[in-house]
Amino acid sequence: MKAAQFEQHEPETVEEAVSLLESLDDRAILAGGQSMVPMLRFRLAVPETVIDINQIDALDYLEEDNDWLRIGALARHADVEHADVIQEKYGSFADAAPLVADPQIRNRGTVAGAVAQADPKGDWGSVLLAHEGEVVAHGPDGERTIPADEFFLLPYDTTLDENELLTELRVPTPAAHEGSAYHKLKRKVGDYAMAGSAARLVLDDDGRIERAGIGLTAVDITNVRATDAEDHLEGERPGSDLFKRAGELAAEQSNPESDEHGDAGYKERMVNVLTQRALGDAAERAGLVKRRVTQ
Amino acid sequence: MTDTREITLTVNGTEHTIEVEPRQLLVHAIREELDLTGTHIGCDTGNCGACTVLRDGEPIKSCLMFATQADGSDLMTVEGMEDLPEAGGELHPLQEGFREEHGLQCGYCTPGMIMAGKALLDENPNPSEADIREAISGNLCRCTGYQNIVRSIEYAAEELEHGEIAAADGGVAIDADANADGEFDCGVENCCGGPAAEGDGDGDRGSDPASRGERR
């Protein structure tokens, strides 16, 4: 099916985009288009105007400063996949990137667009939650930041205001002893997750878990944090018994639906397994960081 | 209300300026405005990869992009494969590979597979089987079971790696290294010391609606 007719704007600055959002009633933002183009084609979205943000060069970045890893709104999945800083320091991002869709889609789709899309089956929301990341938004009143766990409301619905442009995703730079990982179960390569789990562990100098973050994919109405499991982990030493219990708690807190890929009980068991694996990898990676530091 | 825009696409080395509606997909512009029907459409959802083309060297799904978004870019479609120097005026080693290794049955997925394979070999001339499977993971084939597609790309990698050039008869591969003295002449223009083509830039590129990709 063809998309309905629309008018097209290509702002070159964030300010221009925001003023278009403010002045136009019936409009949609187009980033990588990997979700939006099919929505327009199926006429699930029938906006009068499409605001294509791909010309806003200032949003095309992926960089790390002292405090944050910053992912600009035009950074593509493939940019994350191939960035050295990601491979070296952000295990969960490095795990997740090549598991998102397929190479062609990763060349076009943006990480920010996937987060804005707020598909509960999307992978990046879980990673962002596990890292206690933030969403940076620009609106008519300027810039504001939204903590990841206040961002997702419902499937395809977020706390981003109508007139706001998501400009950046950011997560804190890793602590001295930190590791993270992402595990995803899918029916075949290139598919959305049947279930997924992102884990981040920050250890103190003693090797105890100071902070734990777990984000789950495709097992609730949004990407969600497994807070019971996080609480159970904090203050303890990493270990397989501890992770086993955390996996069970994550599964209990998850809320999957039965579908053609598996029933809810199966998916809960998968949440348990995937969470244990992600925690295991995260702990190992945190340990590696520690060994490197103390050598 | 039909509001059209003028865009410029360089496709397989030839620049085209066309008028498109903002809603027109790149794949439709390629097939319908430029008559390059080698690029296929296999789904409505971005799943099948039949529409894969290279944009500024990167593989993308041309059904997931509006034509206006490709304004100013350099595109390559399956029709461009035979114009590459590695093709030596004949089939490109990738195309040759699909023939030699039976990498196609109905052929519907083939143009997309070839472009995904091309993107891989440009980046990684010596891919493992896993690398190849990853590179074609966005491309569906309903016929072959993928095994022979993987072999076809391996064949091309091998042929490109060892500097072998497909022979003029399209069958036997000739090792270029063995002919380093330049004595051998396979008869093909710009190949093996054959006659050099003059002014053969874009003359017949892009204007031939009968695409190689669809022919077999």
Ligand SMILES: Cc1cc2nc3c(=O)[nH]c(=O)nc-3n(C[C@H](O)[C@H](O)[C@H](O)COP(=O)(O)OP(=O)(O)OC[C@H]3O[C@@H](n4cnc5c(N)ncnc54)[C@H](O)[C@@H]3O)c2cc1C
């Ligand atoms: C076949 C297929 C398989 C896929 N598999 C996966 C998968 O396994 N895992 C996964 O996570 N995703 C998957 N995706 C989705 C993919 O990640 C998309 O890239 C992503 O959902 C959208 O990013 P985009 O840049 O393409 O955004 P678009 O499609 O352009 O936009 C998506 C939505 O976000 C809004 N938006 C985009 N950018 C902004 C912004 N800066 N500010 C405000 N709103 C904005 C748009 O208005 C639109 O509503 C898949 C998609 C396809 C087609």
Ligand code: FES
């Ligand atoms: S036609 Fe583009 S992915 Fe199927």
Ligand code: FES
């Ligand atoms: S050869 Fe028929 S779809 Fe691949």
